[in-house]
Amino acid sequence: MKQRLVFPRQKLDLICVSKPVRCSGQESCSNWRAISHSQVLLPCFLLFTFLLSPIAASAADITQQLHRPLNSSVGRQLRDEADSLLSIGEQQYASGYADKTIASCLRALELYHLIGDLKAQGLTYNLLAKAYVQLGSLKEVEDSLRRGLAIARDTQDFQAQIFVLNNIGTLLLQQGESAAAGKTVVDALTIAQGVKNIEGEGLSLSNLGLVAARLGDYNKAIKLDENALIFRRQTGDAIGEANTLNNLGDAYLASGNYQDTIGTYGAAMQIAKTNRDRTNELRAIDGLVKAHSAIGRYERAFDLLEQRLTLSKELQNLPEELKSFESYAQLYEQQGNYLTARNFYERAIILARTLEDSKQEGQLQDHLTKMLQRR
Structure with missing residues (x-):
């Protein structure tokens, strides 16, 4: 069985921008002794939310999102086929069949292009990006994300712009382009603040904390993560809160503040365990192991x-x-x-x-x- 790249912790899953989103951008995962800063932080840059849990859509959900009445019976037939392909693609993705997901999405894209449905194309590019993440095809991930972003801008879908920009920022951070990642996430935060999207503000601040940590500014990372927690708690986003707590724990660990490190990871582990969020639970345990062994x-x-x-x-x-x-x-x-x-x-x-x-x-x-x- 071949191991696939999972973000991300780290599985590198992308946010589904078609509905309210619960996860985080490159929020992510997390050797020993007096560990170096790069060793502490490196795993965090391998997941789209990390943390980012895949959001499965049922056939009924997708039909509701995409259906628009058409006069042409041929158009309706094409839409039904495209909707079915996208639904099948979601099921294939959830089952771990990334190759099959991609094939279904590419065919669905052809049909949605024929009937001129931009929103449906945006949803399909989002799923394509998630599937390419599973395969570790980062070039294709970026291409799919940027195509989805262009559609979100054309349709003035501000929520989609916020979350796609965060995903692009996550990808850039994973590729070591910290400055570009920070600029991209700042753009997302600006949009979120402009439309008062609390969920988007929490996500963007959390990701900016990751950028600051990657650049070695742990005090700034801690402040950004603490602000992000305020927004995540306002929305009741338990998974996002656990992910940001893990990010905060990473920053405390890198700065040598073991007391706050242990308390923060402990809170993340408890929230994750309560919500059966295994990715963040494992990540919190990893952080606690490092902190306890360090002292x-x-x-x-x-x-x-x-x-x-x-x-x-x-x-x-x-x-x-x-x-x-x-x-x-x-x-x-x-x-x-x-x-x-x-x-x-x-x-x-x-x-x-x-x-x-x-x-x-x-x-x-x-x-x-x-x-x-x-x-």
């Missing part, structure tokens, strides 16, 4: 890792199980227990091989070799 609370760190591994197995999520083994290996290595660390590195390598993730397998093997040479 020598190894027993608590191991308790958290046990929770992480149990959750990964319950979800039958092999990539997350692999990450749990790797975290165990790193913590035992940090304590000088090289024999047990080797055991966990080897278990992680076996899983990487099962997932056909040669890059991860190579990195794990390299870590193991270097550890054994230091013994």
Whole structure:
């Protein structure tokens, strides 16, 4: 089974701009000892919301969103076929079949173009972007997002503009273009403030916090994330709140404020657990493990890792199980227990091989070799 790029934590899912959105832009996921700032923050730049949970639409939902009466029976037939293809694409995406999703979307786009329905094309480009994210095709992700943004501007759909701009900003941040990402998200925030879109303000502020953290300005990141939390709580967006709390925890961790780090990640973990938001729950656990191990609370760190591994197995999520083994290996290595660390590195390598993730397998093997040479 081949591991697919998931944002993002990190799955890199994109916001569905067709309905009220609950997630966050590049909100995202989250080695040890006195960890470097880049090591603390890097995982955050791999998810579109991260955090961004996929929003599935039923066939009925899509029909309601897209249906417009047409005089031509041929037009109605084309619309019905296009609506059906988009609904099938949503189901294929939810089932993890990105290739099939893309095929359905491309055919739907042809039909929507024929009948001149711009809004439907925008919805389809949004789903296309999410599918390309699953495949790690970043060039196609950006193309789909920018086409969707052009349509949102043509139709003066301000909510769509806000969330597509945030997704583009997330993509730019993941590609290391922090300045361009910040400018793009500021544009989104300006629109959100202009139309008083509270949800968009919270999302944009949270993403600007990520940009500030990426640039190493952790005090600014903390202030932006704290402001973002005000808006997210106003809308009752629990998943968005958990994601922003995780972002805030990352900033506290990078600045060495372990007391606030632990409290913030703990709040994120509780909210995520209550809402069965497994992505943010796992991310919060990762942050807590790093914080507790950094100040020598190894027993608590191991308790958290046990929770992480149990959750990964319950979800039958092999990539997350692999990450749990790797975290165990790193913590035992940090304590000088090289024999047990080797055991966990080897278990992680076996899983990487099962997932056909040669890059991860190579990195794990390299870590193991270097550890054994230091013994």
